[in-house]
Amino acid sequence: MAVIEVDDLTRSYRAASGIWRRSSKVIEAVKGISFEVERGELFGLLGPNGAGKTTTIKMLITLLLPTGGHARVLGQDVVKDAREVRRRVGYVFGGDRGLYERLSGLDNLKYFAELYGVPRRDQGPRIGELLELVKLDGRERERVEGYSRGMRQRLHIARGLLHKPEVLFLDEPSIGIDPVGARELRQTVASLVEGGTTVLLTTHYMFEADELCDRIAVIAGGEIVARGTPAELKRGVSGGSVLEVEVFGSAEDSMATVRSLPGVTSVVVEDRGQAQVLVVRVDTGAEVTQAVLATLGGVPVGRVATREPTLEDAYVELVETGVPA
Protein backbone atom coordinates (compact mmCIF):
# COMPACT_ATOMS: atom_id res chain seq x y z
CA MET A 1 0.00 0.00 0.00
CA ALA A 2 1.40 3.40 -0.99
CA VAL A 3 1.81 5.81 1.89
CA ILE A 4 3.09 8.63 -0.30
CA GLU A 5 1.26 9.24 -3.58
CA VAL A 6 2.52 12.04 -5.77
CA ASP A 7 0.61 12.76 -8.94
CA ASP A 8 1.73 15.35 -11.50
CA LEU A 9 2.99 17.62 -8.69
CA THR A 10 4.09 21.07 -9.76
CA ARG A 11 5.50 24.05 -7.97
CA SER A 12 6.46 27.35 -9.53
CA TYR A 13 7.75 30.56 -7.97
CA ARG A 14 7.53 34.13 -9.09
CA ALA A 15 10.93 35.80 -8.82
CA ALA A 16 10.99 39.60 -8.92
CA SER A 17 13.93 41.80 -9.83
CA GLY A 18 14.69 45.49 -10.20
CA ILE A 19 13.84 48.44 -7.95
CA TRP A 20 12.31 51.11 -10.18
CA ARG A 21 11.21 48.93 -13.05
CA ARG A 22 10.16 45.75 -11.37
CA SER A 23 9.94 42.69 -13.51
CA SER A 24 9.07 39.18 -12.52
CA LYS A 25 9.49 35.77 -14.03
CA VAL A 26 8.05 32.41 -13.16
CA ILE A 27 10.53 29.72 -12.14
CA GLU A 28 9.29 26.15 -12.34
CA ALA A 29 11.04 24.31 -9.51
CA VAL A 30 9.05 21.07 -9.81
CA LYS A 31 7.51 20.19 -13.17
CA GLY A 32 4.73 17.65 -12.80
CA ILE A 33 6.47 14.78 -11.03
CA SER A 34 4.73 11.53 -10.06
CA PHE A 35 5.88 8.69 -7.82
CA GLU A 36 4.67 6.44 -5.03
CA VAL A 37 6.34 5.20 -1.86
CA GLU A 38 5.18 1.98 -0.21
CA ARG A 39 4.81 1.45 3.53
CA GLY A 40 8.11 0.52 5.20
CA GLU A 41 10.12 1.50 2.14
CA LEU A 42 13.20 3.72 2.08
CA PHE A 43 12.78 5.82 -1.02
CA GLY A 44 15.53 8.10 -2.28
CA LEU A 45 15.16 11.32 -4.23
CA LEU A 46 18.50 12.02 -5.83
CA GLY A 47 19.55 15.11 -7.63
CA PRO A 48 21.96 18.05 -7.71
CA ASN A 49 21.40 21.35 -5.90
CA GLY A 50 18.37 23.16 -7.26
CA ALA A 51 16.89 20.01 -8.81
CA GLY A 52 13.63 20.32 -6.87
CA LYS A 53 14.23 17.74 -4.10
CA THR A 54 13.65 20.07 -1.15
CA THR A 55 10.71 21.77 -2.85
CA THR A 56 9.10 18.36 -3.32
CA ILE A 57 9.64 17.44 0.34
CA LYS A 58 8.31 20.79 1.50
CA MET A 59 5.12 20.23 -0.44
CA LEU A 60 4.74 16.77 1.08
CA ILE A 61 5.18 18.03 4.64
CA THR A 62 2.75 20.93 3.95
CA LEU A 63 5.26 23.79 4.18
CA LEU A 64 4.59 24.75 0.57
CA LEU A 65 1.34 24.66 -1.35
CA PRO A 66 1.64 22.97 -4.76
CA THR A 67 0.76 25.06 -7.80
CA GLY A 68 -0.47 21.98 -9.63
CA GLY A 69 -1.13 18.27 -9.21
CA HIS A 70 -1.92 16.33 -6.07
CA ALA A 71 -0.09 14.59 -3.24
CA ARG A 72 -1.34 12.36 -0.46
CA VAL A 73 0.60 11.20 2.57
CA LEU A 74 -0.88 8.32 4.58
CA GLY A 75 -4.08 8.79 2.62
CA GLN A 76 -4.38 12.47 3.59
CA ASP A 77 -4.29 15.28 1.07
CA VAL A 78 -1.33 17.59 1.78
CA VAL A 79 -3.42 20.67 1.02
CA LYS A 80 -6.83 19.83 2.52
CA ASP A 81 -5.70 17.74 5.49
CA ALA A 82 -2.48 19.55 6.34
CA ARG A 83 -2.83 19.25 10.12
CA GLU A 84 -3.42 15.49 10.01
CA VAL A 85 -0.40 15.06 7.73
CA ARG A 86 1.75 17.12 10.12
CA ARG A 87 0.64 15.00 13.06
CA ARG A 88 1.84 11.79 11.41
CA VAL A 89 5.06 12.74 9.63
CA GLY A 90 8.50 13.81 10.81
CA TYR A 91 10.91 16.16 9.07
CA VAL A 92 14.67 16.37 9.51
CA PHE A 93 16.98 18.49 7.44
CA GLY A 94 20.75 18.70 7.21
CA GLY A 95 23.07 21.47 8.32
CA ASP A 96 23.37 23.09 11.71
CA ARG A 97 20.25 25.25 11.68
CA GLY A 98 16.82 24.37 13.04
CA LEU A 99 17.64 24.26 16.75
CA TYR A 100 17.43 26.72 19.62
CA GLU A 101 21.10 27.40 20.28
CA ARG A 102 20.66 28.99 23.70
CA LEU A 103 18.65 26.08 25.03
CA SER A 104 19.96 22.69 26.03
CA GLY A 105 19.38 19.66 23.83
CA LEU A 106 16.89 18.44 26.43
CA ASP A 107 14.91 21.71 26.39
CA ASN A 108 14.81 21.61 22.58
CA LEU A 109 13.32 18.12 22.72
CA LYS A 110 10.85 19.06 25.48
CA TYR A 111 9.61 22.01 23.44
CA PHE A 112 9.06 19.99 20.28
CA ALA A 113 7.44 17.20 22.30
CA GLU A 114 4.85 19.77 23.44
CA LEU A 115 4.42 21.04 19.88
CA TYR A 116 3.64 17.54 18.69
CA GLY A 117 1.29 16.83 21.58
CA VAL A 118 3.37 14.03 23.12
CA PRO A 119 1.55 13.30 26.44
CA ARG A 120 3.40 14.65 29.45
CA ARG A 121 3.83 11.25 31.12
CA ASP A 122 5.36 9.82 27.93
CA GLN A 123 7.77 12.68 27.29
CA GLY A 124 10.49 11.68 29.77
CA PRO A 125 10.82 8.02 28.68
CA ARG A 126 10.52 8.92 24.97
CA ILE A 127 13.18 11.61 25.18
CA GLY A 128 15.47 9.28 27.14
CA GLU A 129 15.01 6.52 24.56
CA LEU A 130 15.79 8.88 21.68
CA LEU A 131 18.82 10.40 23.38
CA GLU A 132 20.17 6.88 23.71
CA LEU A 133 19.35 6.09 20.08
CA VAL A 134 21.24 9.14 18.79
CA LYS A 135 24.02 8.73 21.38
CA LEU A 136 23.47 12.08 23.08
CA ASP A 137 22.67 10.69 26.52
CA GLY A 138 24.83 12.43 29.09
CA ARG A 139 25.16 15.56 26.93
CA GLU A 140 21.50 16.55 26.88
CA ARG A 141 21.79 19.26 29.53
CA GLU A 142 24.46 21.18 27.60
CA ARG A 143 23.48 24.14 25.47
CA VAL A 144 23.17 23.39 21.75
CA GLU A 145 25.55 26.25 20.87
CA GLY A 146 28.36 24.06 22.21
CA TYR A 147 27.38 20.99 20.14
CA SER A 148 29.42 19.79 17.18
CA ARG A 149 27.74 19.57 13.77
CA GLY A 150 27.34 15.82 14.13
CA MET A 151 25.72 16.20 17.56
CA ARG A 152 23.32 18.79 16.19
CA GLN A 153 22.38 16.48 13.35
CA ARG A 154 21.73 13.66 15.79
CA LEU A 155 19.61 15.98 17.91
CA HIS A 156 17.65 16.83 14.76
CA ILE A 157 16.95 13.16 14.21
CA ALA A 158 15.74 12.77 17.80
CA ARG A 159 13.51 15.84 17.38
CA GLY A 160 12.01 14.44 14.20
CA LEU A 161 11.19 11.13 15.91
CA LEU A 162 9.64 12.46 19.13
CA HIS A 163 6.04 11.76 18.08
CA LYS A 164 6.84 8.37 16.49
CA PRO A 165 6.06 9.47 12.92
CA GLU A 166 4.88 6.84 10.47
CA VAL A 167 6.70 8.61 7.64
CA LEU A 168 10.02 10.37 8.06
CA PHE A 169 11.29 12.93 5.55
CA LEU A 170 15.06 13.32 5.60
CA ASP A 171 16.32 16.23 3.53
CA GLU A 172 20.07 15.84 2.93
CA PRO A 173 20.65 14.74 6.54
CA SER A 174 24.33 13.91 6.14
CA ILE A 175 25.37 17.21 4.60
CA GLY A 176 28.48 18.61 6.25
CA ILE A 177 29.06 15.82 8.77
CA ASP A 178 32.23 13.75 8.94
CA PRO A 179 32.44 10.21 7.46
CA VAL A 180 32.09 8.51 10.87
CA GLY A 181 29.08 10.64 11.74
CA ALA A 182 27.56 9.99 8.31
CA ARG A 183 28.02 6.23 8.75
CA GLU A 184 26.34 6.33 12.17
CA LEU A 185 23.53 8.35 10.66
CA ARG A 186 23.04 5.77 7.92
CA GLN A 187 22.93 3.04 10.56
CA THR A 188 20.28 4.97 12.51
CA VAL A 189 18.19 5.46 9.36
CA ALA A 190 18.50 1.79 8.46
CA SER A 191 17.36 0.75 11.95
CA LEU A 192 14.34 3.06 11.70
CA VAL A 193 13.29 1.40 8.48
CA GLU A 194 13.76 -2.02 10.09
CA GLY A 195 11.40 -0.80 12.80
CA GLY A 196 8.69 -0.10 10.18
CA THR A 197 9.12 3.64 9.54
CA THR A 198 8.71 4.72 5.94
CA VAL A 199 11.52 7.08 4.94
CA LEU A 200 11.84 9.50 2.05
CA LEU A 201 15.46 10.58 1.81
CA THR A 202 16.92 13.27 -0.40
CA THR A 203 20.63 13.32 -1.01
CA HIS A 204 23.17 14.06 -3.67
CA TYR A 205 25.53 11.40 -2.35
CA MET A 206 25.17 8.43 -4.68
CA PHE A 207 26.83 5.95 -2.31
CA GLU A 208 24.45 6.93 0.48
CA ALA A 209 21.41 6.29 -1.68
CA ASP A 210 22.97 3.08 -2.97
CA GLU A 211 23.58 1.77 0.54
CA LEU A 212 20.23 2.74 2.02
CA CYS A 213 17.48 3.03 -0.55
CA ASP A 214 15.06 0.35 -1.71
CA ARG A 215 14.14 2.52 -4.68
CA ILE A 216 15.48 5.75 -6.11
CA ALA A 217 14.10 8.52 -8.30
CA VAL A 218 16.66 10.78 -9.91
CA ILE A 219 15.40 14.33 -10.23
CA ALA A 220 16.99 17.02 -12.39
CA GLY A 221 15.63 20.37 -13.47
CA GLY A 222 12.39 19.68 -11.62
CA GLU A 223 11.67 16.44 -13.51
CA ILE A 224 12.20 12.80 -12.66
CA VAL A 225 14.76 11.54 -15.16
CA ALA A 226 15.13 7.97 -13.89
CA ARG A 227 13.67 5.67 -11.30
CA GLY A 228 14.18 2.14 -10.06
CA THR A 229 16.12 0.12 -7.54
CA PRO A 230 19.84 0.93 -7.22
CA ALA A 231 20.55 -2.32 -9.09
CA GLU A 232 18.24 -1.34 -11.94
CA LEU A 233 19.89 2.05 -12.24
CA LYS A 234 23.31 0.39 -12.27
CA ARG A 235 22.16 -2.02 -14.98
CA GLY A 236 21.14 0.99 -17.06
CA VAL A 237 24.79 1.96 -17.34
CA SER A 238 26.43 -1.43 -17.15
CA GLY A 239 27.07 -1.59 -20.90
CA GLY A 240 29.85 0.28 -22.66
CA SER A 241 32.81 2.03 -21.13
CA VAL A 242 33.92 5.47 -20.00
CA LEU A 243 36.77 7.39 -21.62
CA GLU A 244 38.37 10.06 -19.44
CA VAL A 245 40.60 12.68 -21.07
CA GLU A 246 42.43 15.18 -18.88
CA VAL A 247 42.58 18.55 -20.64
CA PHE A 248 44.56 21.70 -19.65
CA GLY A 249 42.39 24.24 -21.43
CA SER A 250 38.75 24.66 -22.25
CA ALA A 251 37.18 21.27 -22.88
CA GLU A 252 33.67 22.70 -23.19
CA ASP A 253 34.37 23.93 -26.76
CA SER A 254 34.79 20.37 -27.98
CA MET A 255 31.74 18.90 -26.24
CA ALA A 256 29.27 19.31 -29.10
CA THR A 257 31.70 17.74 -31.61
CA VAL A 258 32.53 14.83 -29.29
CA ARG A 259 28.84 14.24 -28.60
CA SER A 260 28.19 13.88 -32.35
CA LEU A 261 30.83 11.15 -32.79
CA PRO A 262 29.44 7.67 -33.61
CA GLY A 263 29.39 5.42 -30.51
CA VAL A 264 29.33 8.31 -27.99
CA THR A 265 26.28 8.25 -25.71
CA SER A 266 27.04 11.22 -23.47
CA VAL A 267 29.73 13.76 -22.61
CA VAL A 268 30.25 15.74 -19.43
CA VAL A 269 33.09 17.98 -18.29
CA GLU A 270 34.32 17.84 -14.69
CA ASP A 271 36.69 20.34 -13.07
CA ARG A 272 39.53 18.63 -11.22
CA GLY A 273 41.98 21.15 -9.83
CA GLN A 274 43.74 23.01 -12.65
CA ALA A 275 42.58 20.55 -15.26
CA GLN A 276 39.24 19.68 -16.79
CA VAL A 277 38.28 16.09 -17.47
CA LEU A 278 36.17 15.16 -20.44
CA VAL A 279 34.10 12.14 -19.35
CA VAL A 280 32.81 10.35 -22.46
CA ARG A 281 30.34 7.42 -22.21
CA VAL A 282 30.91 5.05 -25.09
CA ASP A 283 28.79 2.17 -26.49
CA THR A 284 30.09 -1.41 -26.14
CA GLY A 285 32.70 -2.11 -28.78
CA ALA A 286 33.02 1.47 -30.01
CA GLU A 287 36.56 2.95 -30.15
CA VAL A 288 36.55 6.73 -30.06
CA THR A 289 39.82 7.68 -28.30
CA GLN A 290 41.63 8.98 -31.40
CA ALA A 291 38.54 10.75 -32.70
CA VAL A 292 38.01 12.48 -29.34
CA LEU A 293 41.67 13.58 -29.15
CA ALA A 294 41.42 14.92 -32.71
CA THR A 295 38.52 17.20 -31.74
CA LEU A 296 40.62 18.85 -29.03
CA GLY A 297 42.95 20.47 -31.58
CA GLY A 298 45.92 22.17 -29.93
CA VAL A 299 44.62 21.97 -26.34
CA PRO A 300 47.26 20.29 -24.08
CA VAL A 301 46.14 16.82 -23.00
CA GLY A 302 47.20 14.95 -19.85
CA ARG A 303 46.14 11.48 -18.76
CA VAL A 304 43.87 9.43 -21.04
CA ALA A 305 42.15 6.38 -19.54
CA THR A 306 39.30 3.97 -20.19
CA ARG A 307 37.33 2.38 -17.32
CA GLU A 308 34.08 0.59 -16.46
CA PRO A 309 31.09 2.87 -15.74
CA THR A 310 29.99 3.36 -12.11
CA LEU A 311 26.66 4.26 -10.57
CA GLU A 312 27.95 7.78 -10.16
CA ASP A 313 28.45 7.97 -13.94
CA ALA A 314 24.80 7.01 -14.35
CA TYR A 315 23.77 9.73 -11.94
CA VAL A 316 25.95 12.37 -13.57
CA GLU A 317 24.73 11.37 -17.01
CA LEU A 318 21.11 11.46 -15.94
CA VAL A 319 21.31 14.88 -14.32
CA GLU A 320 23.44 16.31 -17.12
CA THR A 321 21.30 15.06 -19.98
CA GLY A 322 18.07 15.59 -18.01
CA VAL A 323 15.98 13.29 -20.17
CA PRO A 324 12.82 12.37 -18.24
CA ALA A 325 12.27 8.69 -17.53
Added chain:
Amino acid sequence: MTAVLRLLLVGWWLQLKMRSRSAFDGILAIVYPLFFATSVLLMYRQGGSESALIGAAVGASVLGVWSAVATTASTSLQQERRLGTLELLVAAPTRFALLVVPMTLAMGTIGLYSLVATLLWGRFAFGIPISLGHPLVFALASVATAVGVSLMGFLLAVSAVRYRGAWALGTAFELPVWLVCGFLVPIAALPGWVRPISWVLPPTWGVAAIRHAAFGGSPWGDIALCLLLSVLYAVVGTWLSGRLVTSARTHATLALT
Protein backbone atom coordinates in the same frame (compact mmCIF):
# COMPACT_ATOMS: atom_id res chain seq x y z
CA MET B 1 -7.80 23.13 27.20
CA THR B 2 -5.25 21.83 29.73
CA ALA B 3 -2.95 20.86 26.86
CA VAL B 4 -3.21 24.37 25.38
CA LEU B 5 -2.45 26.01 28.72
CA ARG B 6 0.47 23.67 29.22
CA LEU B 7 1.81 24.45 25.76
CA LEU B 8 1.53 28.18 26.47
CA LEU B 9 3.25 27.76 29.82
CA VAL B 10 6.10 25.58 28.51
CA GLY B 11 6.55 27.88 25.50
CA TRP B 12 6.59 30.98 27.73
CA TRP B 13 9.10 29.45 30.13
CA LEU B 14 11.49 28.27 27.40
CA GLN B 15 11.26 31.59 25.57
CA LEU B 16 12.01 33.39 28.81
CA LYS B 17 14.95 31.08 29.41
CA MET B 18 16.27 31.67 25.90
CA ARG B 19 15.89 35.44 26.06
CA SER B 20 17.51 35.78 29.45
CA ARG B 21 20.65 33.83 28.53
CA SER B 22 22.49 36.41 26.49
CA ALA B 23 24.69 38.58 28.69
CA PHE B 24 24.66 41.33 26.07
CA ASP B 25 20.85 41.36 25.78
CA GLY B 26 20.63 41.13 29.56
CA ILE B 27 22.75 44.22 30.18
CA LEU B 28 20.81 46.12 27.51
CA ALA B 29 17.50 45.11 29.07
CA ILE B 30 18.71 46.31 32.48
CA VAL B 31 20.25 49.60 31.39
CA TYR B 32 17.99 50.71 28.52
CA PRO B 33 14.84 51.47 30.60
CA LEU B 34 16.89 53.48 33.05
CA PHE B 35 17.98 55.84 30.27
CA PHE B 36 14.34 56.35 29.26
CA ALA B 37 13.37 56.98 32.83
CA THR B 38 16.25 59.42 33.43
CA SER B 39 15.42 61.48 30.31
CA VAL B 40 11.72 61.63 31.13
CA LEU B 41 12.15 62.39 34.81
CA LEU B 42 14.74 65.13 34.15
CA MET B 43 12.28 66.82 31.77
CA TYR B 44 9.28 66.55 34.07
CA ARG B 45 11.24 67.71 37.11
CA GLN B 46 11.52 71.13 35.47
CA GLY B 47 7.71 71.53 35.71
CA GLY B 48 7.81 71.41 39.51
CA SER B 49 4.55 69.44 39.84
CA GLU B 50 4.91 66.35 42.01
CA SER B 51 1.81 64.60 40.65
CA ALA B 52 2.97 65.22 37.06
CA LEU B 53 6.34 63.74 37.98
CA ILE B 54 4.71 60.63 39.48
CA GLY B 55 2.48 60.33 36.40
CA ALA B 56 5.58 60.60 34.20
CA ALA B 57 7.35 57.92 36.23
CA VAL B 58 4.39 55.57 35.71
CA GLY B 59 4.23 56.49 32.00
CA ALA B 60 7.96 55.88 31.59
CA SER B 61 7.62 52.51 33.27
CA VAL B 62 4.91 51.35 30.81
CA LEU B 63 6.92 52.85 27.99
CA GLY B 64 9.69 50.44 29.00
CA VAL B 65 7.29 47.50 28.76
CA TRP B 66 6.19 48.55 25.28
CA SER B 67 9.76 49.13 24.11
CA ALA B 68 10.76 45.66 25.38
CA VAL B 69 8.01 44.12 23.27
CA ALA B 70 7.59 46.27 20.14
CA THR B 71 10.84 45.73 18.26
CA THR B 72 11.61 42.28 19.65
CA ALA B 73 8.13 40.98 18.78
CA SER B 74 8.34 42.03 15.18
CA THR B 75 11.87 40.69 14.77
CA SER B 76 11.24 37.42 16.60
CA LEU B 77 9.85 35.46 13.66
CA GLN B 78 12.60 36.76 11.38
CA GLN B 79 15.02 35.44 14.01
CA GLU B 80 13.23 32.07 13.93
CA ARG B 81 13.54 32.17 10.13
CA ARG B 82 17.31 32.74 10.45
CA LEU B 83 17.61 29.90 12.97
CA GLY B 84 15.75 27.62 10.58
CA THR B 85 13.11 26.92 13.23
CA LEU B 86 10.24 28.86 11.63
CA GLU B 87 9.56 26.06 9.17
CA LEU B 88 9.64 23.53 12.01
CA LEU B 89 7.09 25.55 13.97
CA VAL B 90 4.76 25.72 10.97
CA ALA B 91 5.33 22.03 10.19
CA ALA B 92 4.08 21.10 13.68
CA PRO B 93 0.40 20.15 14.06
CA THR B 94 -0.16 22.86 16.70
CA ARG B 95 -1.96 26.07 15.73
CA PHE B 96 0.75 28.58 14.86
CA ALA B 97 -0.75 31.34 17.02
CA LEU B 98 -0.24 29.20 20.12
CA LEU B 99 3.49 29.17 19.41
CA VAL B 100 3.81 32.92 18.89
CA VAL B 101 1.78 34.07 21.90
CA PRO B 102 4.26 32.62 24.45
CA MET B 103 7.09 34.43 22.64
CA THR B 104 5.49 37.84 23.09
CA LEU B 105 4.28 36.98 26.61
CA ALA B 106 7.91 36.24 27.51
CA MET B 107 8.89 39.65 26.13
CA GLY B 108 6.11 41.28 28.16
CA THR B 109 7.40 39.50 31.27
CA ILE B 110 10.88 40.91 30.65
CA GLY B 111 9.14 44.27 30.17
CA LEU B 112 7.68 44.01 33.67
CA TYR B 113 11.23 44.24 34.99
CA SER B 114 11.59 47.59 33.26
CA LEU B 115 8.36 48.75 34.91
CA VAL B 116 9.67 47.92 38.38
CA ALA B 117 13.19 49.20 37.63
CA THR B 118 11.86 52.53 36.34
CA LEU B 119 9.76 53.09 39.45
CA LEU B 120 12.64 52.17 41.76
CA TRP B 121 15.00 54.42 39.78
CA GLY B 122 12.52 57.26 40.15
CA ARG B 123 12.27 56.61 43.89
CA PHE B 124 15.96 56.33 44.67
CA ALA B 125 17.69 58.45 41.99
CA PHE B 126 15.08 61.23 41.79
CA GLY B 127 13.40 60.96 45.18
CA ILE B 128 9.91 60.58 43.72
CA PRO B 129 7.60 59.51 46.55
CA ILE B 130 5.57 56.71 45.01
CA SER B 131 3.25 55.52 47.72
CA LEU B 132 0.99 53.00 46.05
CA GLY B 133 -2.67 53.39 47.00
CA HIS B 134 -3.45 49.72 46.36
CA PRO B 135 -0.23 47.72 45.92
CA LEU B 136 -2.03 44.51 44.92
CA VAL B 137 -4.30 46.29 42.48
CA PHE B 138 -1.24 48.12 41.15
CA ALA B 139 0.45 44.76 40.55
CA LEU B 140 -2.68 43.43 38.84
CA ALA B 141 -2.91 46.53 36.62
CA SER B 142 0.76 46.12 35.72
CA VAL B 143 0.26 42.47 34.74
CA ALA B 144 -2.85 43.35 32.72
CA THR B 145 -0.85 46.03 30.93
CA ALA B 146 1.98 43.59 30.20
CA VAL B 147 -0.56 41.11 28.80
CA GLY B 148 -2.14 43.86 26.66
CA VAL B 149 1.24 44.97 25.34
CA SER B 150 2.26 41.34 24.68
CA LEU B 151 -0.87 40.63 22.64
CA MET B 152 -0.38 43.82 20.67
CA GLY B 153 3.14 42.54 20.04
CA PHE B 154 1.62 39.23 18.96
CA LEU B 155 -0.40 41.04 16.28
CA LEU B 156 2.79 42.73 15.06
CA ALA B 157 4.79 39.50 15.20
CA VAL B 158 2.54 37.31 13.07
CA SER B 159 2.87 39.52 10.00
CA ALA B 160 6.54 38.52 9.79
CA VAL B 161 5.57 34.93 8.98
CA ARG B 162 4.41 36.12 5.56
CA TYR B 163 6.52 39.22 4.94
CA ARG B 164 10.26 38.92 5.56
CA GLY B 165 10.56 42.70 5.85
CA ALA B 166 7.79 43.01 8.45
CA TRP B 167 10.38 43.04 11.24
CA ALA B 168 10.49 46.82 10.66
CA LEU B 169 6.88 47.20 11.87
CA GLY B 170 7.92 47.25 15.51
CA THR B 171 10.36 50.10 14.96
CA ALA B 172 7.77 51.94 12.87
CA PHE B 173 5.12 51.67 15.63
CA GLU B 174 7.31 52.12 18.69
CA LEU B 175 7.29 55.94 18.88
CA PRO B 176 3.72 56.53 17.63
CA VAL B 177 2.39 54.18 20.33
CA TRP B 178 4.34 56.07 23.04
CA LEU B 179 2.51 59.19 21.98
CA VAL B 180 -0.94 57.87 21.14
CA CYS B 181 -1.33 55.72 24.28
CA GLY B 182 -0.63 58.66 26.55
CA PHE B 183 2.44 57.24 28.24
CA LEU B 184 3.97 60.68 28.70
CA VAL B 185 1.52 63.15 27.18
CA PRO B 186 -2.14 63.14 28.25
CA ILE B 187 -4.47 61.84 25.56
CA ALA B 188 -6.59 64.93 26.08
CA ALA B 189 -3.71 66.98 24.67
CA LEU B 190 -3.81 65.08 21.37
CA PRO B 191 -5.96 66.16 18.39
CA GLY B 192 -9.52 64.83 18.52
CA TRP B 193 -9.08 62.47 15.56
CA VAL B 194 -6.20 60.68 17.31
CA ARG B 195 -8.23 59.73 20.39
CA PRO B 196 -10.27 56.90 18.78
CA ILE B 197 -6.95 55.33 17.81
CA SER B 198 -5.82 55.56 21.45
CA TRP B 199 -9.03 53.91 22.64
CA VAL B 200 -8.47 50.75 20.60
CA LEU B 201 -4.95 50.19 21.92
CA PRO B 202 -4.73 48.10 25.13
CA PRO B 203 -1.73 50.02 26.61
CA THR B 204 -3.87 53.20 26.72
CA TRP B 205 -6.14 51.54 29.29
CA GLY B 206 -3.25 49.73 30.92
CA VAL B 207 -1.31 52.90 31.72
CA ALA B 208 -4.52 54.59 32.88
CA ALA B 209 -5.18 51.62 35.21
CA ILE B 210 -1.67 51.78 36.65
CA ARG B 211 -1.97 55.53 37.23
CA HIS B 212 -5.32 55.08 38.97
CA ALA B 213 -3.90 52.32 41.15
CA ALA B 214 -0.85 54.46 42.00
CA PHE B 215 -2.95 57.45 42.97
CA GLY B 216 -5.49 55.40 44.92
CA GLY B 217 -8.34 55.64 42.38
CA SER B 218 -10.37 52.79 40.92
CA PRO B 219 -8.58 51.08 38.05
CA TRP B 220 -11.11 48.28 37.49
CA GLY B 221 -12.84 49.77 34.45
CA ASP B 222 -9.48 50.43 32.78
CA ILE B 223 -8.19 46.94 33.64
CA ALA B 224 -11.35 45.40 32.19
CA LEU B 225 -11.03 47.40 28.96
CA CYS B 226 -7.33 46.58 28.69
CA LEU B 227 -8.05 42.85 29.06
CA LEU B 228 -11.07 42.97 26.75
CA LEU B 229 -9.03 44.61 24.01
CA SER B 230 -6.24 42.09 24.67
CA VAL B 231 -8.66 39.22 24.05
CA LEU B 232 -9.82 40.96 20.87
CA TYR B 233 -6.21 41.30 19.70
CA ALA B 234 -5.61 37.63 20.50
CA VAL B 235 -8.65 36.60 18.42
CA VAL B 236 -7.73 38.86 15.49
CA GLY B 237 -4.08 37.76 15.72
CA THR B 238 -5.05 34.09 15.72
CA TRP B 239 -7.28 34.52 12.67
CA LEU B 240 -4.64 36.62 10.91
CA SER B 241 -1.83 34.16 11.70
CA GLY B 242 -3.81 31.35 10.04
CA ARG B 243 -4.30 33.45 6.90
CA LEU B 244 -0.69 34.61 6.84
CA VAL B 245 0.71 31.10 7.27
CA THR B 246 -1.37 29.95 4.30
CA SER B 247 -0.14 32.93 2.31
CA ALA B 248 3.46 32.16 3.34
CA ARG B 249 3.00 28.57 2.12
CA THR B 250 1.70 29.93 -1.18
CA HIS B 251 4.47 32.47 -1.64
CA ALA B 252 7.28 30.35 -0.13
CA THR B 253 8.39 32.91 2.44
CA LEU B 254 8.87 30.60 5.42
CA ALA B 255 12.52 29.97 4.67
CA LEU B 256 15.28 32.55 4.53
CA THR B 257 15.70 32.20 0.76
